[in-house]
Amino acid sequence: MQLSYYPGCTLKTNAKNFEKSALAVLKHLGVSVDELADWYCCGVCFSQTQDNLMQQIAPVRTLVKAKESGNQQLLALCAMCYNTLKRSIEFIKDDAEKLQTIHQFMDLETTQFYGNEVDVVDILTLIKQIGLEKLKKSIVKTEFGLKIASYYGCMLLRPKELAIDSADDPVIMEEILASAGCENVYFPFRTECCGSYQIVNEPDIVKDRAKKIVGSAIKNGADLMVMLCPLCYFNLDEVQKDIQKEDKSFQTIPVLYITQVLALLMGLKPDIHDFSLHSIDPRPVLKMKGLL
Amino acid sequence: MTKNKKISSHRISSEDFDQLKDISGVNVYACYQCGNCSSACPAVEFMDIPPHQVIRMVQLGFIDELVKSETPWICAACITCTVKCPRGVDIARVMEGLRQLVLRSDFEHGNLCEIDEKLRKKLPQIALIANFRKTIL
Numbered sequence: 001m002q003l004s005y006y007p008g009c010t011l012k013t014n015a016k017n018f019e020k021s022a023l024a025v026l027k028h029l030g031v032s033v034d035e036l037a038d039w040y041c042c043g044v045c046f047s048q049t050q051d052n053l054m055q056q057i058a059p060v061r062t063l064v065k066a067k068e069s070g071n072q073q074l075l076a077l078c079a080m081c082y083n084t085l086k087r088s089i090e091f092i093k094d095d096a097e098k099l100q101t102i103h104q105f106m107d108l109e110t111t112q113f114y115g116n117e118v119d120v121v122d123i124l125t126l127i128k129q130i131g132l133e134k135l136k137k138s139i140v141k142t143e144f145g146l147k148i149a150s151y152y153g154c155m156l157l158r159p160k161e162l163a164i165d166s167a168d169d170p171v172i173m174e175e176i177l178a179s180a181g182c183e184n185v186y187f188p189f190r191t192e193c194c195g196s197y198q199i200v201n202e203p204d205i206v207k208d209r210a211k212k213i214v215g216s217a218i219k220n221g222a223d224l225m226v227m228l229c230p231l232c233y234f235n236l237d238e239v240q241k242d243i244q245k246e247d248k249s250f251q252t253i254p255v256l257y258i259t260q261v262l263a264l265l266m267g268l269k270p271d272i273h274d275f276s277l278h279s280i281d282p283r284p285v286l287k288m289k290g291l292l
Numbered sequence: 293m294t295k296n297k298k299i300s301s302h303r304i305s306s307e308d309f310d311q312l313k314d315i316s317g318v319n320v321y322a323c324y325q326c327g328n329c330s331s332a333c334p335a336v337e338f339m340d341i342p343p344h345q346v347i348r349m350v351q352l353g354f355i356d357e358l359v360k361s362e363t364p365w366i367c368a369a370c371i372t373c374t375v376k377c378p379r380g381v382d383i384a385r386v387m388e389g390l391r392q393l394v395l396r397s398d399f400e401h402g403n404l405c406e407i408d409e410k411l412r413k414k415l416p417q418i419a420l421i422a423n424f425r426k427t428i429l
Contacts, residue, residue: 193370197422
């Protein structure tokens with residue numbers, strides 16, 4: 001299986017541990033990904049305006065590069081990138097007028113893009129495509145009793161048109177983790193918004209959200225939380241320290257990318273994890289469970 | 293909380309209803325005020341006008357009041373309201389439309405200098421870019 005890969009900005013900086021672990025897991029599963037030779041910021045938040053095509057140019061330019069790469073599938077690891085690229089395709093495909101306007105604004109791109117040539121895929125769907133049986137066979141560490149709370153956030157589930165699973169009751173992360181031998185913890189806040197970019201101007205909203213989401217995961221007995229979005233990750237990992245400063249009774253829980261857990265279970269080198277990037281150190285829990 | 297005080301009613305008038313419709317492309321008249329959006333919204337407690345009331349006010353043409361409200365700036369575009377709406381009203385798009393009405397009248401809601409320096413150094417790029425996309429035109 002060969003596919004193109006779009007990292008996006010944050011996977012090269014704050015979320016290096018996500019990129020490294022995800023690519024290592026895929027390599028271990030026999031999938032090779034080619035990073036696009038040239039890519040641009042996707043714009044992070046999909047513009048929901050009907051009348052402003054300028055905001056679609058950034059994702060479309062990346063999609064043109066993906067088409068030029070020759071691979072039909074484009075892997076977007078970051079949930080925000082996945083959402084923006086996918087919604088951009090939905091917005092412009094089969095609309096000749098919009099496509100023509102967008103092409104008029106792109107000087108460097110000579111390849112014509114129609115919207116249906118590139119299929120944006122997230123890593124969970126990709127792992128299911130590869131096969132849960134294959135995943136099961138690749139796991140070397142068993143009998144460790146790790147209880148994991150999977151947090152989906154918004155961007156992989158909403159709007160419904162691009163949801164990777166049920167928008168109300170998704171199970172794809174739990175299915176993957178169960179195949180890898182983990183015990184799943186279901187908690188009510190797993191599909192709720194973490195406050196997203198409000199961390200910049202209204203951090204109190206994010207603190208409120210993080211307190212509820214993390215608190216609910218802990219109450220349901222989770223050892224750690226896993227997710228796929230670098231913004232959710234920041235809001236739920238970094239903000240826990242701030243909450244604890246204000247509320248001494250607040251318990252913390254380590255937050256990891258799901259691919260870090262899979263990499264550990266596959267016995268891949270721990271140095272790909274960059275544990276120094278975590279605000280809540282996951283190493284004590286991982287050592288206690290025999291994963292490190 | 294940054295109050296949007298500089299905006300005055302003569303800059304954005306209720307004639308902007310048509311513009312809001314053009315920007316969002318949403319038929320707000322489909323809403324029958326069940327309140328599902330407001331009950332599902334994870335940030336409703338921080339808003340001054342809950343989402344279902346925003347839609348009602350758009351139906352009635354109270355655009356002046358809405359562009360002065362904090363609600364569109366509290367909304368983080370998580371799309372929960374849209375998914376929960378039994379009438380297919382894309383509430384998240386209406387919120388974007390309201391933000392755009394303010395931003396397109398030469399007005400920026402965000403202020404880079406107001407971001408806490410310690411926080412700014414730690415923030416991932418996606419947080420900053422997403423914020424700029426929603427608060428600066």
